[in-house]
Amino acid sequence: MEFSERLGLLLASASFLVFGAAILEPALQHLTWRMVVYGLISLIVIRILQIALATAGTGLRAVSIAYIGWFGPRGLASLVFGLLG
Known part of the structure; x- marks a missing residue:
């Protein structure tokens, strides 16, 4: 059970990182x-x-x-x- 929870947190964090990086680059051009x-x-x-x-x-x-x-x-x-x- 603990492994599943930690894996879920890891995957959620990875998705935030990937989507955040994809959105950040175009936004910085207008800064x-x-x-x-x-x-x-x-x-x-x-x-x-x-x-x-x-x-x-x-x-x-x-x-x-x-x-x-x-x-x-x-x-x-x-x-x-x-x-x-």
Whole structure:
């Protein structure tokens, strides 16, 4: 049973790698410096500001809010954790 699960995970990971590589090459041809800057600002600044607004009034220290903003789950993981909670 364990072998089947691990093999399934390996094959799923391999398919993500192959399809991701196939999609990434054409997408990189259209990449501009503005897109890179926007992506970095979204990941670094906007993410932490969103967490700060969401946790306003909770009594958390600024260090804790910055930690959650930097290391907290992003994207689909947030939805999954919300559904589990």
